[in-house]
Amino acid sequence: MNGAVLEKIANNDAETVNDSAVGGLKSAGKNSPDSAVIQSVTNTDSENFSFKDFVLSSLKNEKLQTISVGIVSLSFGILIWHLATLYNFNYFINFENVPSPTTVGAAFLSHLGDAEFYKHILISMRRILFAYSIAVVLGVTIGVLVGRSRIARAAVLPYIEVIRPIPAVAWIPLAILMWPTEESSIVYITFLGALFPIILNTIHGVKETPEVLVRAAVSLGAKKMEVFWHVVLPAALPSIAAGLSIGMGISWFSLLAGEIISGQYGIGYFTWDAYSMINYPDIVVGMLIIGGLGTLSTYLIGLMMRPALRWKKFQR
C-alpha cells in the first residue's frame, strides 16, 4: 500500500513536469511572433517534429551563425590589413614595410612544398607536447595538494606570484646556464609558461569545492582519498580545464622565446631567423602558424575535456 502511494506521488510529479513543459511551449506559442512558424511546421510536417528537435535545430543554426560571423569578422580584418598595406598607411602606425596578405599568402604557399618547413612545425609541436604534458602533471598535482590546505597555499603561492610575471624571454640566459642541452632549456621555458595558469586554476577549483558536498561524501562513509577522487577533483575539473586551455595558449607564447635559443629548428626559430634575414613575409607566416597551431591545440584540449564536463551543462 505504501508502495502504491509512493508510486502515485512519483507519477504526479512526472505529470507536473510534463505539464509545465507543455505549458511553457503553449505560452511561448501565444506570445512570441515565432508562433506562426512553429505552427506551420507542425502542420506541414506533422510526423515527429518535437520540441527537442526544434531546440536542436535552432542550436545548430546558432552554431552556424557563430562560425559565419567569425569568418566574416576575420575576412574583414584581412581586408583592412590589405587596404592598409596597399595604400601604405602611415599615420602614427606605419604599414609601409608591413608585408601584404597576398605576399604573406604567397610565401606560405611557397613553403608548403618545403620539407624543412614541416620539420620546423613538427619539432615545435613535439616540444609543446613534451613541455605541456609535464606542466599538466606537475601543475595539477601541486594545485591539488596545495589547494585543500590553507598553510600549504600560503607556502607555495608566494613562489608562484613572484615567478609568474617573469616573461619567458627573461629566462633565456638562465635557462641556457641551468640546463644541459639546448633542447632541455627550450622545453623548460615552454613548460614554465604552461605551469602557472594550470597550478593557479587548479588551486582555485579545489578551494571552491562546495563544503556541503564534502560533508555529504563524509557522511556516506568517504575517507580522505575518496573525498579527493570523488568530490574535490571533479568539483575542480571545470576550473582545471580552463587552466589547461590558458596554459596551452601560453606555452605556445613561451615557445617562441625558447626557440630563439635554438640554432636550427622550430617555428619560433623560423620566425626569429626570418627577422634576422629581414624576410618580412616569413615573419608573418611564422606568427600566423604559431597562432593557428595555438588555436588548434587549445581547441583539442577543450574537446578532450568535454566528456568529463558533460554534467556541467545541466547545472543552473
Place this chain on the structure above:
Amino acid sequence: MKTGVVSMHEKIFRKETSDAKERGKIEIDEVSIVFGSGPTENIAVQETSINISPGEFVCILGPSGCGKSTLLNSVAGYVKPSSGRVLVDNEVITEPGPDRGMVFQQYSLFPWKTVHQNIAFGPKLAGYTPSQCDSIASTFLAMIGLSKIAKSFPGELSGGMQQRVGIARALANYPRVLLMDEPFGALDAQTRLMMQESLLNIWSEFGITVLFVTHDVDEAIFLADRILIMSSSPGSVIADLNVALERPRSPEMATSTEFVALKKECLSHIRAQSLKAFEEVGH
C-alpha cells in the same frame, strides 16, 4: 508492513543481526556547543539533553540561529560538543559516518554523478561489489519512483526530485538514523507538501529514527511524533511536545482541532522567544 523493495534491500544490506527495533536510539547527554572564545564567544547549544527512541520521528523546531542545526550537526559528527556527549545506539559519536544518513537543505547531490551513481556511492564506499551497488541503487530508485531518471544528472532534476534522491542516497547505507536539516526549506509550498507525505511513507516503510530540523510549525506538526522547541542565545530545548495525531497523516488534518491547538501552543512558545530576543536587542 514492509513492501518487497525494502525487505529485499534488507536482505542484501543488513550487516547486523540485531532487530531493527533496537536500532536508532539517540542520546544527547548534557551537550554544550560553544563557538569562539572571549568576547566573541557564542553559546550555540547549552547543556541540552534529549533522548530519542528507536523509530521515533522527532522534529526540532525553532527560529533561525537558535542552534538547532548545530545540535543536529553534533549528532552527524560534523561538530564536536564542547562538553557532554552524543550517543547513537550507545556508541559515542566522534566523527561523521555512514551509520547516520544526512539530508541537507542545500542540494548536495554530486552534480558530476548520475542519479544512479549518487545513490550507489555509499554502498560502493562500504565495499559492496559493483553489481550489488547497482541492485541497491535500482531498489532505492524504484522506492522513490524515479527509476526512469537513473541516468540523469542532478542538474536536470527539479528541486523536489533532487531532495528525494538525496533521501534515497542517505538510506542506501542502511543507516541507524536519518538526520534532516531543513531538507524542504528551499522547495515551493506545493512540492513541500508532497515531499512531506513521501517522507512519511518512506519512514513508515523503514521504521527508521528521524531527527528533522525545521522552522516551519505546520511541517513539524504534520511529520513528528514529538516536537522539541528550541530557544535561541543560548540554544536550549524549552518545550517537548507530544503530537498525538493519528497515522497515517493526511494534509486534511491541518484543520483538525488537535492540530490547531498544537500549532497555537508551538506559536506561543516561539513568540515568547522572539519577544525575548527582540527586547534583548532593544536594550
